[in-house]
Amino acid sequence: MKKPAVWPIYVVVGTAAAACYANALGGEFVHDDIPAVVLNGDVVAARPILDVFRNDFWGTPMADPHSHKSYRPLTTLSFRLNFCLFGLHSFWFHLTNIILHSITSTLFVRTCLEVARLEAPFATVAGLLFAVHPVHTEAVTGIVGRADVLAGLLFLASLLNYNQSRNTQSIIFGGLSMLAKETGITIFLVNFFFDLYKSYPRLKNDFVDVQWTMETKNFTKRTLINFIAFGVLITFRLYVLQGSLPMFSEQDNPAAFHPCILVRTMTFCYLAAFNWWLLLCPATLSHDWQMGSVPLVTSPEDSRNLLTCLCFVLVLLLFARSLLDFESQESAPIILGLLMLVLPFVPAANLFVTVGFVIAERILYIPSMGSILLIVTGIRHLWHVYHRQRQTIFSCLLLLFMCQSLRCVVRNRDWLSRESLLRAGIATLPHNAKMHYNYGNFLRDSAHYELAMAHYYTALRLWPSYASAHNNLGTLLKDPHEAEMHFKLAIRFSKDHLNAHYNLGKMYRMNNTEESYKMLKKCLSIDATFKPAFIELCRLNTKWNYSGYTGRFLKKIVEINHHDYEYAKVYAQRLQKQGNLKLAFKYFMYAGGFTQTKHDGMIGAMQILRCFDSQGRLFQLITRYQAIHRFSSGLTSIHTNAYLQRWHLNFEVSNQARSYVLGEKQRNLTKLYTYSDI
Structure with missing residues (x-):
């Protein structure tokens, strides 16, 4: 049959x-979609595809002591395929x-x-x-x-x-x-x-x-x-x-x-x-x-x-x-x-x-x-x-x-947004300290600071040793003494709490530089790539007039943050003031050579080339700079002025090439291109 x-x-x-x-x-x-998908470099193709097989589900290398050790490369690859086909x-x-x-x-x-x-x-x-x-x-x-x-x-x-x-x-x-x-x-x-x-x-x-x-x-x-x-x-x-x-x-x-x-x-x-x-x-x-x-x-x-x-x-x-x-x-x-x-x-x-x-x-x-x-x-x-x-x-x-x-x-409707999920969680488990903590974070991000503090206090009442709740509450408190107390409690319950050490170091910077330095150095012992601690140390050492330390910290910021062109420019300016023009030129080019919106880097490089009397390279850099900004949206007055000057430069170059070879008139011409003109 x-x-x-x-x-x-x-x-x-x-x-x-x-x-x-x-x-x-x-x-x-x-919830977990944020770290596992949105912020995961393996998913958003910020890392080579082979890293999917080296990292855990959250994008941390499996060899890292802090790794979650959840090895799910097939799922991560499916997320990456979603991203490549349809974006985030x-x-x-x-x-x-x-x-x-x-x-x-x-x-x-x-x-x-x-x-x-x-x-x-x-x-x-x-x-x-x-x-x-x-x-x-x-x-x-x-x-x-x-x-x-x-x-x-x-x-x-x-x-x-x-x-x-x-x-x-x-x-x-x-x-x-x-x-x-x-x-x-x-x-x-x-x-x-x-x-x-x-x-x-x-x-x-x-x-x-x-x-x-x-x-x-x-x-x-x-x-x-x-x-x-x-x-x-x-x-x-x-x-x-x-x-x-x-x-x-x-x-x-x-x-x-x-x-x-x-x-x-x-x-x-x-x-x-x-x-x-x-x-x-x-x-x-x-x-x-x-x-x-x-x-x-x-x-x-x-x-x-x-x-x-x-x-x-x-x-x-x-x-x-x-x-x-x-x-x-x-x-x-x-x-x-x-x-x-x-x-x-x-x-x-x-x-x-x-x-x-x-x-x-x-x-x-x-x-x-x-x-x-x-x-x-x-x-x-x-x-x-x-x-x-x-x-x-x-x-x-x-x-x-x-x-x-x-x-x-x-x-399903509870999962539609971060707020609805947290509200449903608190309604179901009102005695869950982490739920109140996460809802407090949401309220803080939404600028509802008073309500956020109320939920942080509730989380601490339910779980008094909740280090992250102590730290986040401290960031919202207006009383510095009470904030300091909560930062210290966070460190007491979690001795390697990075943000609590940083917040204390930042708080102490104005009136207790020794303790501030101690806290910030502790941050770096916990995480050697923690950029905010380097930034605060730069400010702290500038206050102490320890220029050597400041330069070293600035260089470290640039090394660990390859796409932070602003600090590359600041470091280049510092090198320029110290007379280290060759290294300053390198960092100026790094700061201005990868984006159309950062002008100061390329301008700083032009100034150094003028000091070196390197007229040929200066001309090439000016031409490159104006080519990048020629068709910028709106053609603001600074862009229009720069474009006209570039046209004038090309006109004179084509008619007076022999004079440029001799060098004298070339130096006179490049004086037109000062920092304020460009």
């Missing part, structure tokens, strides 16, 4: 996914995310049909629930969440190919999934355990009969290749860590820094249970769960332990049920659901390495597939057992689909 066509199911599920997230297309770059327009980044989510949703339907062996109606239900699940808003609507969506797509591609015995393709897709996001590596474990489940009856018979059949040989071969690939990829991933793990602070993951192992264990177990609860009931959603959003579980009597026990008992019961059905092979959806729920979540469970978050909704993108498989398996069981209640079951499913879709659409 011919199987019914499944492409209409793919169309329905893919369309539902796209329609549910369509209102996110007008969103801005928000958020619409196209959002559209790409939605397309990838639609493709992933259809692949999930195919996985339910071919791997989990669900009937078409239940595979459709699973695909629709996945397509419109509200917990996916951070992964789909948040541009940075593309790492999870892309990893999920490749994860399913690897699983489907492995199920069809295409081992090479499966390994390739699995490796690409890891390069999209680290959790993709778990597909190799999912493939192995599900293959073991499917092959168990034959393996058992061969083991009992002491036989070595073709099925056993093929399973052994698949397993060997699978684990070799897994080992190679794990080794490669450890190699790119460059010998160090990422460094996180207590505010990133408070439980990981608690001295009591019992508290850490109870809290981590509760967080795992809470993540599953978010998949089952995504009513409370937030883009940031750090700094006290989830209080530590410090006592066995804490009522939250009941949720932990309930979730773990339920998982154990499902595993026990699956083990009983190993012979009959009737629990494929349950086995696959448990594997996809548990294994992709393991890297975020703090079991092997400390992670830099408490809860992150986007990491639930792949585990949600397992949760939905388990839910749909339960629905299928109810459908087959309670025939008379099928209408009620269908109505409940329809209501669930509508509620999830509406929740997803509403949540």
Whole structure:
């Protein structure tokens, strides 16, 4: 009997996914999108493309001790392709995310049909629930969440190919999934355990009969290749860590820094249970769960332990049920659901390495597939057992689909702008100190200084050791003594807080030069390329009349900021005053040779050429200068005057060439071109 066509199911599920997230297309770059996309030189093509494979997800070299160590070059390349094709327009980044989510949703339907062996109606239900699940808003609507969506797509591609015995393709897709996001590596474990489940009856018979059949040989071969690939990829991933793990602070993951192992264990177990609860009931959603959003579980009597026990008992019961059905092979959806729920979540469970978050909704993108498989398996069981209640079951499913879709659409609107996202975060987690801090930053940037200070104070009330909140509050306070106190508190709670040292150094510059110098030098010991500290040191040394130090600091500013032509000009002027004309000419040319709007650099170079009596080069430079500005917009009076003088110069040169060779009249002519004339 011919199987019914499944492409209409793919169309329905893919369309539902796209329609549910369509209102996110007008969103801005928000939250982590700014550092990972907008300010990332690897994305905006400010660096060579090979740097994508040397740097982490945020554009920091993997060898840097401050690197986040998140190696996702495939995702970064997709961002770069977006930028090269359409520029830095958020619409196209959002559209790409939605397309990838639609493709992933259809692949999930195919996985339910071919791997989990669900009937078409239940595979459709699973695909629709996945397509419109509200917990996916951070992964789909948040541009940075593309790492999870892309990893999920490749994860399913690897699983489907492995199920069809295409081992090479499966390994390739699995490796690409890891390069999209680290959790993709778990597909190799999912493939192995599900293959073991499917092959168990034959393996058992061969083991009992002491036989070595073709099925056993093929399973052994698949397993060997699978684990070799897994080992190679794990080794490669450890190699790119460059010998160090990422460094996180207590505010990133408070439980990981608690001295009591019992508290850490109870809290981590509760967080795992809470993540599953978010998949089952995504009513409370937030883009940031750090700094006290989830209080530590410090006592066995804490009522939250009941949720932990309930979730773990339920998982154990499902595993026990699956083990009983190993012979009959009737629990494929349950086995696959448990594997996809548990294994992709393991890297975020703090079991092997400390992670830099408490809860992150986007990491639930792949585990949600397992949760939905388990839910749909339960629905299928109810459908087959309670025939008379099928209408009620269908109505409940329809209501669930509508509620999830509406929740997803509403949540998308929170991600449209930085302000709306922060407001939604505070409304959801008013006791989250970081949320108040980030909203205070937004208000400060919007010139609402009084409101900004109120939120900084709230953040400090919730988290008194919040160094960055102390520092930012200090920058807004009018009382210098109170501001100084908050800068010092920032340094007390974070001894290498760069901005707090700088702000103190700047504050001390007028009346406490010794302390100012100490603070600014500390800035440079923390970050040797911190330009503001060099600028303040220049001002400080000018006040002290230490010209040697000032020149050295100016030179350092120019060296570490290759495109800061203003300071190149200032340094050149200083060299000119000191009589170092050759070096001054070099920096004048550097300051004026790369932009049409900086006149002083080229004018300074002309003055030095006149001092050298280098008339030929001076003429060339004047001609070049006027050629650049001849067709400047508006032709201001200075440009018009310069153009007329250049015409007059060319006229005299063409008629009195012999006089220029003799040199005397040439010197008289160049005197016309003084600083004020040009």
